[in-house]
Amino acid sequence: MKNNPYAAAASSIGYDYQIRLALLKSFKINEESEVHIEALDDIELNTKDGKQLLSLKHKQINDTLTDLSVDFWKSVNIWIDRIKTITTPINFLLCTTAEVSDSSFLKIITDGSKRTIRLEDITQIEKILDTSTNKTIIPIREKFKALEDSKKIELFNRITIIDKSIRINDIPNDIMDNYFRTVNQQYRNNVYETLEGWWFSKVIEKMTGSLKDPLIVRDISAKLQQISEQYFVDNLPITFDELTQDQVDITSYLDNDFLFVQKMKHISIRDTQLQRSIFDFFRAYNQRVEWLKSNLVTSEEISKFEKKLIDEWERFKDDQYFDDEEITQPELLKIGRAIFSWAQNTNIFIRPKVTEQYVTRGSFHILADKEDDLIYWLPKLP
Known part of the structure; x- marks a missing residue:
């Protein structure tokens, strides 16, 4: 047969x-x-x-x-x-x-x-x-x-x-x-795909025994509201927040010697910091791709956001040293690490409710990866 x-x-x-x-x-x-x-x-x-x-x-x-x-x-x-x-x-x-x-x-x-x-x-x-x-x-x-x-x-x-x-x-x-009437019609497909992906995941967790609690209808309603709020004018969907670092091929960034990786090596940061920064770069880059592909942001909005990042970075950098100072190499490293640390701990929003920090951290690295040196960490003295 x-x-x-x-x-x-x-x-x-x-x-x-x-x-x-x-x-x-x-x-x-x-x-x-x-x-x-x-x-x-x-x-x-x-x-x-x-x-x-x-x-x-x-x-x-x-x-x-x-x-x-x-x-x-x-x-x-x-x-x-x-x-x-x-x-x-x-x-x-x-x-x-x-x-x-x-x-x-x-x-x-x-x-x-x-x-x-x-x-x-x-x-x-x-x-x-x-x-x-x-x-x-x-x-x-x-x-x-x-x-x-x-x-x-x-x-x-x-x-x-x-x-x-x-x-x-x-x-x-x-x-x-019939049930998405409160969701902006332009984004209903996006909201549905996200909701269905979450629902399939929950059902699989339940069927495999990893989820002990029953599937309750009110959880679906709550998730729908949470997802739909991400498509308001002051928000954007965050889809890489649950990604783990071991799901990203960190070594490929090290082996290909990306410019943003080189700039971090200039200030001799720890390997763990380097790995986390690559992870942030990966998430922020792919998040942008998703937003742009779904027409949730424009290249103009991205450009405006990047200008804001550069402006804040320049303000902080200029407060750390003056070009006419005589600074030793160890002091340069210390200043560079301070600037880097600030960039890792500040949070500048592309939209008011987009507060996920990898968006800011990763965007600094995206800028640092550009050849025109919009962002760098080790001070440049005349």
Whole structure:
């Protein structure tokens, strides 16, 4: 049997669909609700009104759901186990991108046409099941028929099929159109991408056990507010604050002998200071690239910021020595280190709320890397 080249892709879409749809559903429920992925079902929502178990099926376009669709009965198989032990209000939802066939009995439990299930409906369902020869369905049929009639009725009254569910590619726009109305339209894509990246990370942490606390909807709301505030006129998103130094190839900067690295070597700073400065350069440089690429800043704003840095640097430098002084080499080094230390500990903002210090520190090094000597550390005497 040949390997299916699309199997891995389908599996990946399935997992991504779970996480994206869970994010979308979170906007529709109370903020105190808990969201679980791959717990009692694909998605589990614990709300003040009870528990919802969502079984998800992301199917090919134009797929239909019929009486004996394996997708439906595999979900029923899980729900049979759940209903045997329930002690709290619980509902079972099959969210499928397929459409329920008009001729299927499943129409009576489909959102929009759902009605109360009675014993005669169960009798009809069992007759349909008896016609199946599918090896997957047969054991589920026997498991279902072993339930008491009252449990069968209860089970189907708790099931709702949500057919023609939103497809994975349409979820971002749905969230942005309906829940991002307070976010500047120009930046909604940026905000969504950041929020989804954070959400995927949290779900993975939870599923791998590194996050012990449950995923709470109010945390999503708080994160959305935090991200959207970064796109106000007095702020910018900071995306390299959680990067660690061991994730940057420091040696490549040393081996290629960048100009800003040479200037630090002129004042013989410690290796650890040199490494941290390279790290700041890397973060500040790449942060600028992201801002510019997303049209969050202009080259004119960057230039204005750099002029401010140069002006403050010149003011501090000029306070440290006079060109007509006779200064020994050890004194020059001491002055150079003082200027360098000032640059590492001052914070000059490109915008009022952009207070992350690597932006300032790294920007000094970006300027020091330019050949026209806009910034240097070792004093230059006539």
